[in-house]
Amino acid sequence: MRELELIYEGKSKLIYSTDSNDRVVIRFKDDATAFYNIKRAKIENKGKMCCAISSMLLSYLNKNGVNTHFVEQVDAESQLCRVVEHIPIEVIVRNVIAGSMAKRLGINEGIVPENTIFDLCLRSADLGDPLVNDHHVVALGLASYEDLQTIYEISAKANSLLVDLFNKAGIQLVDFKIEFGRAEDGTLVLADELTPDTCRLWDIDSGERMDKDRFRRDLGRVRETYEEVAKRLSNVLK
Ligand code: TMP
Ligand code: ASP
Secondary structure, eight states, rough: OOEEEEEEESEEEEEESSSSSTEEEEOOOOOOOOOTTTEEEEEETHHHHHHHHHHHHHHHHHHHTTOOEEEEEEETTTEEEEEEEEEEEEEEEHHHHHHHHHHHHOOOOTOOSSSOEEEEEEEOOTTSSSSSSSHHHHHHOOOOHHHHHHHHHHHHHHHHHHHHHHHTTEEEEEEEEEEEEEESOOOEESOOOTTTTTTTEEETTOOOOSSSSHHHHSSHHHHHHHHHHHHHHHHOOO
């Protein structure tokens, strides 16, 4: 599959068209950004690590009945993916209270609720990706109630598969963000990266953070930690 032209450049990824109408190539960059580009850095090897981690996780989900846009890894930094019509909603799945939820509601990080929490955010950097609910999403014409039902079902299934896999790697999956798209056949598929940039991962033994919070909160060893996540996942998926 030949890469043709750059069609989109995001903060951490580039998207290229290919000689097939229903495929794109997504290339991961070494850039790390947080707080809407206020904090920026280049982290050597990050593109490769995120590509490897996301490829492992999306292919694991594909094999276990959660359809994603991922087709195959094409080189160390790039994935071949299905073209989808992207829905501009972020779905955040939380198994443990952390991050913005802890801050917004004044709860300590680390509390484990009895239920799984699903948040929806509108993807709009100008508005600061505001929290929305099902009714807002339907009113904005972004998805129907039936679509949302499917999105919650896929998100819950992905969560239980990922919790189980990360557990085997000695990592607690605290929370993660995913996005969805409509494929050519009209079905909803998970269409996003799954990396330490978009998940909170805590080492089960030490509680140490193994995700982008190391960068956001200046905890150091970002590169080494992403490499450790890739190594552990590759060992459990062997
Ligand atoms: P939050 O605590 O900031 O709401 O983040 C929850 C999870 O979602 C965390 O794993 C980081 C991820 N996330 C993204 O990947 N992109 C985003 O824009 C936001 C807000 C969160
Ligand atoms: N929405 C955040 C940002 O703009 C994402 C994050 O902190 O991961 O960088």
